[in-house]
Each structure stands twice: as C-alpha cells, then as structure tokens.
Amino acid sequence: xxxxxxxxxxxxxxxxxxxxxxxxxxxxxxxxxxxxxxxxxxxxxxxxxxxxxxxxxxxxxxxxxxxxxxxxxxxxxxxxxxxxxxxxxxxxxxxxxxxxxxxxxxxxxxxxxxxxxxxxxxxxxxxxxxxxxxxxxxxxxxxxxxxxxxxxxxxxxxxx
Numbered sequence: 001x002x003x004x005x006x007x008x009x010x011x012x013x014x015x016x017x018x019x020x021x022x023x024x025x026x027x028x029x030x031x032x033x034x035x036x037x038x039x040x041x042x043x044x045x046x047x048x049x050x051x052x053x054x055x056x057x058x059x060x061x062x063x064x065x066x067x068x069x070x071x072x073x074x075x076x077x078x079x080x081x082x083x084x085x086x087x088x089x090x091x092x093x094x095x096x097x098x099x100x101x102x103x104x105x106x107x108x109x110x111x112x113x114x115x116x117x118x119x120x121x122x123x124x125x126x127x128x129x130x131x132x133x134x135x136x137x138x139x140x141x142x143x144x145x146x147x148x149x150x151x152x153x154x155x156x157x158x159x160x
Contacts, residue, residue, distance in 0.1 A: 001050055009056050010040055016120055020061055023115050024068035026077070027104065042067070054129075058122070061130045066113075101128045102152050110145035115139055 001009075010017070017039070022032035034128040042048045042063060052058050103114055109131075116127045 003044065006043055009041065009060070013057060013060055017064060018026075020120060021064050021068060021117075023112075023119075025066050025072065031071065032066075032076075035064060035071055038071070039063050039067050055126060057120075058129045061116070061120070061122075062132070065130060076153055097155075099149075102149055105152070106145050106148060110141045110148070113136045113141040114145045114149070117142060 009112070012138075014036075016107065018032060018036055021035040021039070022029055022139055025031035025035060039048075039060070043060075048059075048063050052055060103111055106114065112131060116122045116130065117124070124135060124138050124142060128135045
C-alpha cells in the first residue's frame with residue numbers, strides 16, 4: 001500500500017480509531033490522542049504494514065490496542081486481567097440509562113468485546129482477530145457481557 005492509500009485509510013477511519021483508542025485508554029481523551037498520533041506515525045513510517053489478506057479496519061484497531069497497552073504500561077496505568085476487581089454496583093441518578101457507564105463496569109475483556117461489536121460494528125471473527133483471541137473465547141465474553149448488561153438495565157428499570 002502506498003503512502004496516499006495509507007493516508008486515505010487513516011482519514012476514513014479517523015473517528016472510529018480515536019473512539020477505539022479512547023476506549024483502550026480507559027476513556028481518557030488526551031491519552032487516546034497521543035496513542036492515535038503514535039499509531040499514525042508507525043503506519044506512515046512503515047513500522048506497521050498491512051498484509052493484503054487482512055481487513056484494514058481490524059489491522060488498524062490491533063495496532064491501536066497494542067500501542068495503547070504499551071503507553072499505559074509506560075505510564076504505570078495498565079493493570080493485568082489478573083488484578084481485575086469487580087466494581088460495586090452504584091445507583092444511576094438520572095432518568096436515562098448511562099450505557100457507557102454500564103459498559104465501563106464490565107470486566108476488561110467483556111468491555112473490549114462489547115465495544116468492538118456494538119460501537120465499532122465488528123463481527124465476532126474480526127473482534128477475535130483484533131484481540132488475538134480464539135473465536136470461542138470472544139463468544140463467551142460477548143454472551144457474558146450481554147447477560148450482565150441486561151441484568152443491570154433491568155435492575156435500573158425496576159427501581160424507577
């Protein structure tokens with residue numbers, strides 16, 4: 001892929017790339033901007049190359065994910081899944097359900113799978129490719145995340 005094609009690809013997916021970077025950085029917009037800048041530099045300098053058999057969007061999202069992990073580790077903000085702690089349930093104060101807040105309460109892997117599928121319109125297969133997981137693992141996280149979100153939403157509706 002030549003430089004013009006890469007620039008076109010990056011412009012096409014800029015908004016989605018930023019949103020994914022923000023999600024990978026714990027919803028920190030400033031960190032996401034730094035990650036996006038690093039990713040675009042990696043791509044334009046040829047440090048990351050798109051193979052012809054790969055989907056451009058999944059390739060870009062993979063680079064964003066791993067760059068975000070590297071940057072969070074450098075900043076000392078990355079926690080492994082082993083240290084994951086279940087967040088206590090807090091009551092929603094407004095009349096509207098804050099779906100982003102609910103998704104942020106999910107365990108990290110469920111969170112990533114749900115965001116990729118619902119916010120970025122990826123298939124389970126594409127999500128598995130980006131996260132470098134087996135398709136069965138992605139399906140498990142997807143189903144568990146959907147089930148937990150459904151329970152939380154029903155609980156909010158009952159209480160209102």
